[in-house]
Amino acid sequence: MIVQFELDRSQPAPIYRQLYQRFLESIADGRLRPGDRVPAVRALAAELNLARGTVDAAYQLLIGEGYLTARGAAGTVVTPQLTTVSLPAPRASVASMDYQGTHSGGLPLALQMGLPALDAFPRKVWTRLAGRQLRQSGLEGLVYPDSRGYAPLRMAIAAYLGISRGINCHPDQVLVCAGYRACLDLISHTLMRSGDKCWLEDPGYFMAREALKEGGAELVPVPVDDQGLDVAQGIARCPDARFAVVTPTHQSPLGMSLSLARRLALLDWASRTGSWVIEDDYDSEYRYQGKPLPALKSLDQQGRVLYTGTFSKVLFPGLRLAYLVVPAEQSQAFARQADRLHNHCPHLLQATVAAFLSEGHFARHLKKMRSLYARRRQWLIDALRQQFGDRLQINPHAGGMHLVAVLGEGDDRLLAQRARAQGIAIEPLSHWYVEAKPKQGLVMGFTNIISARHASEVALRLAQVI
Amino acid sequence: MIVQFELDRSQPAPIYRQLYQRFLESIADGRLRPGDRVPAVRALAAELNLARGTVDAAYQLLIGEGYLTARGAAGTVVTPQLTTVSLPAPRASVASMDYQGTHSGGLPLALQMGLPALDAFPRKVWTRLAGRQLRQSGLEGLVYPDSRGYAPLRMAIAAYLGISRGINCHPDQVLVCAGYRACLDLISHTLMRSGDKCWLEDPGYFMAREALKEGGAELVPVPVDDQGLDVAQGIARCPDARFAVVTPTHQSPLGMSLSLARRLALLDWASRTGSWVIEDDYDSEYRYQGKPLPALKSLDQQGRVLYTGTFSKVLFPGLRLAYLVVPAEQSQAFARQADRLHNHCPHLLQATVAAFLSEGHFARHLKKMRSLYARRRQWLIDALRQQFGDRLQINPHAGGMHLVAVLGEGDDRLLAQRARAQGIAIEPLSHWYVEAKPKQGLVMGFTNIISARHASEVALRLAQVI
Numbered sequence: 026m027i028v029q030f031e032l033d034r035s036q037p038a039p040i041y042r043q044l045y046q047r048f049l050e051s052i053a054d055g056r057l058r059p060g061d062r063v064p065a066v067r068a069l070a071a072e073l074n075l076a077r078g079t080v081d082a083a084y085q086l087l088i089g090e091g092y093l094t095a096r097g098a099a100g101t102v103v104t105p106q107l108t109t110v111s112l113p114a115p116r117a118s119v120a121s122m123d124y125q126g127t128h129s130g131g132l133p134l135a136l137q138m139g140l141p142a143l144d145a146f147p148r149k150v151w152t153r154l155a156g157r158q159l160r161q162s163g164l165e166g167l168v169y170p171d172s173r174g175y176a177p178l179r180m181a182i183a184a185y186l187g188i189s190r191g192i193n194c195h196p197d198q199v200l201v202c203a204g205y206r207a208c209l210d211l212i213s214h215t216l217m218r219s220g221d222k223c224w225l226e227d228p229g230y231f232m233a234r235e236a237l238k239e240g241g242a243e244l245v246p247v248p249v250d251d252q253g254l255d256v257a258q259g260i261a262r263c264p265d266a267r268f269a270v271v272t273p274t275h276q277s278p279l280g281m282s283l284s285l286a287r288r289l290a291l292l293d294w295a296s297r298t299g300s301w302v303i304e305d306d307y308d309s310e311y312r313y314q315g316k317p318l319p320a321l322k323s324l325d326q327q328g329r330v331l332y333t334g335t336f337s338k339v340l341f342p343g344l345r346l347a348y349l350v351v352p353a354e355q356s357q358a359f360a361r362q363a364d365r366l367h368n369h370c371p372h373l374l375q376a377t378v379a380a381f382l383s384e385g386h387f388a389r390h391l392k393k394m395r396s397l398y399a400r401r402r403q404w405l406i407d408a409l410r411q412q413f414g415d416r417l418q419i420n421p422h423a424g425g426m427h428l429v430a431v432l433g434e435g436d437d438r439l440l441a442q443r444a445r446a447q448g449i450a451i452e453p454l455s456h457w458y459v460e461a462k463p464k465q466g467l468v469m470g471f472t473n474i475i476s477a478r479h480a481s482e483v484a485l486r487l488a489q490v491i
Numbered sequence: 492m493i494v495q496f497e498l499d500r501s502q503p504a505p506i507y508r509q510l511y512q513r514f515l516e517s518i519a520d521g522r523l524r525p526g527d528r529v530p531a532v533r534a535l536a537a538e539l540n541l542a543r544g545t546v547d548a549a550y551q552l553l554i555g556e557g558y559l560t561a562r563g564a565a566g567t568v569v570t571p572q573l574t575t576v577s578l579p580a581p582r583a584s585v586a587s588m589d590y591q592g593t594h595s596g597g598l599p600l601a602l603q604m605g606l607p608a609l610d611a612f613p614r615k616v617w618t619r620l621a622g623r624q625l626r627q628s629g630l631e632g633l634v635y636p637d638s639r640g641y642a643p644l645r646m647a648i649a650a651y652l653g654i655s656r657g658i659n660c661h662p663d664q665v666l667v668c669a670g671y672r673a674c675l676d677l678i679s680h681t682l683m684r685s686g687d688k689c690w691l692e693d694p695g696y697f698m699a700r701e702a703l704k705e706g707g708a709e710l711v712p713v714p715v716d717d718q719g720l721d722v723a724q725g726i727a728r729c730p731d732a733r734f735a736v737v738t739p740t741h742q743s744p745l746g747m748s749l750s751l752a753r754r755l756a757l758l759d760w761a762s763r764t765g766s767w768v769i770e771d772d773y774d775s776e777y778r779y780q781g782k783p784l785p786a787l788k789s790l791d792q793q794g795r796v797l798y799t800g801t802f803s804k805v806l807f808p809g810l811r812l813a814y815l816v817v818p819a820e821q822s823q824a825f826a827r828q829a830d831r832l833h834n835h836c837p838h839l840l841q842a843t844v845a846a847f848l849s850e851g852h853f854a855r856h857l858k859k860m861r862s863l864y865a866r867r868r869q870w871l872i873d874a875l876r877q878q879f880g881d882r883l884q885i886n887p888h889a890g891g892m893h894l895v896a897v898l899g900e901g902d903d904r905l906l907a908q909r910a911r912a913q914g915i916a917i918e919p920l921s922h923w924y925v926e927a928k929p930k931q932g933l934v935m936g937f938t939n940i941i942s943a944r945h946a947s948e949v950a951l952r953l954a955q956v957i
Contacts (some may be wrong), residue, residue, distance in 0.1 A: 039631075039642060040631060041643070077627065078622070078643040078842050079631065081643055082643040132634060151625075155621075159618045160618055161536075162544075164598055165506065165598065166809055167808070168597075168809055169807050169808045170809055170811075171505065178550070203669060204833050204835070205833075212530075287524075341839040343635065343837060369669075371809060371811050372619070395538065466492070
């Protein structure tokens, strides 16, 4: 092949854009000359181990901008009229419009949080199950999916929650939504009135903050300590709140568990006041010390807890599937609202997940990931300790998929920004705080640290930034 | 086999529920006796031509309620301890909780509107393309998908719109969303301030009404006549509206097109006032008389039109994919908002649609559907004329996928309710009206009328109701 491509999976730019850029560079520096034939889409995709669509996207962009010319059966060539001297710079308008959001579809950066181990996902099994669903599903795969979620998936979720999270629920109480944010939107459309007060953990997950605010809530930040949300403080600050959002298993982002005394106090408050507790159980599956704690929902005798879980952390985020368990008395109201909101998730993906769960692959996958993540976590801890010694204070009881390192000094936002420029996606801890005095620290995902050597390399790069 | 099942695809109950019900009946009337072995899931699924998940769902429900007992390798049997005399009625709580929404995942009723021809979808091609994506896609299929939509799909959409709808846009102006409602939510989050006034066609699509109201709009119904939305009336009633929602190709539900004079007047108003026109181009692909009209967006020189289209009508609704084209100057603001709202659609489905479009299957499918729908439409018109003569006045220029029949007398909501009890899903025309004097009529989808005989049979059943 004429051109050597090195695609950098640590770059935030989508792969097709990187490929586009490599072609531009190759044309600019003369490695590719006007009239040169470029590889066929299929061949290049195979060589670079990319999807054909990715290569095709890059080619379409290059053709659209005049760098390449498609000649049908004769293949695609560098536009003959293009002379290297007249080679235009990439169109500024396009470049400036290439918005880089948090989720631009690019591959993850080093230490990016909130992602499962992408290299360890059982793709063969998944492909087999999805292929079977594709071939076997009848008309039910084409029509509007049940707005509550596909019934066999809701059953499989109810069974899983019963065994693994101590939650006793009927499948009619389960609703499938396209992600945690969609769960929150469904809750606020069903139960929230404009101006309802809502306790939020401080520090806490900013996305929940935004979603509930947009849903009409008036936010009341409540501090957390080593037992999690300070319920007494919540009651003192705002006894008449109608909602409280908590992350009882691993407080997000600090990682401590909500103590049993606090759990009971929270449920007692909710029962007395008729308030709703939203339990965000985002990564409870991963725990490395002690026994797994049952969900707060498992203690909920009075039907005050709205439980949310997601497949983004235990399968993969590209699925866009999360779920909500509501009290039995609320299931009709939620079903009606799901119908109004067109809360349909694609049939194929729901059916594949249902098979993945009910045929035992899910339990096996979780078991494997628990020991894998424990190893990866330790690799990162060891590498950070070796590199930074006492300069970074690593939180011992952090969450299931990330570490928190508190900084002795320095501005965490500035550090995070500098790290991002080096392809490292640490998140500044202070970003999670609202009113409480922010700690300066770094939140780091360890799930995609693939070896001790990789951990050392990342720690070294991080040290150069800090 | 011991049990004869007749699954009624015209029933609104999901198939697994019908199957569950049939088993209960068979046990109740003694056709299945305690200790009898029931067919294996795989065998019954094959026999009834259902997905295994559907049969499994029914079995799980029956096992959960104690009617059946699973015995591992020995198969599943009717619970031996169950005596026909002690047979409990189905649990009331479950029955009452089986919410029947508009979209409960069941198969469509006769004349149900808004669905493509389910029997004519090219499933083999689709399965092949999706299978290829499953096998070939790399890590990009696992991570959070680009919140604007998968780049090759946005390119394919831009190319399609250029050729078929006269819309000249860059892929960066295209956003993929999970349905029309998600497009409207993205628009209102990006551009709408609480209390913004919004023209809506009267009669018009109720879902848009609800979504925009929830987005903060103050609704201003504007009457339509045989040229579509009465722009002069809109200006007279509310010159300072910031939004106008229109269905220019086929007014929803009456079917007339927005005249060229009105299109120009609407764009002129929007340009002068800096307002936004939301174009809902839901079924423009299907037109049976005259030339297809270009989209309103194709005339939009000033960047005032937000164009929406959907794959629900031209592929299938179970996909949950629609798209939005925004003016170039707005693409950054929309991209940021899409990121904030976690506007991710599953990678697999986006990549499959991208391949379906770019490899020419989409154009072929549309061409086939145009002639198929023209035939099906005529079958229904003929059957209705024969059955009802002058009692039903059929609107000659109705939309691409439904007919509107105006009633001389009678209450259309009552008729629709009675028809639904007979498995016919006509929609009452009066439901679309807000302030304008409602016409009484019936809105009927013709896309799933599979023969002239079927049309006659449905018309006869309808006559018995009316």
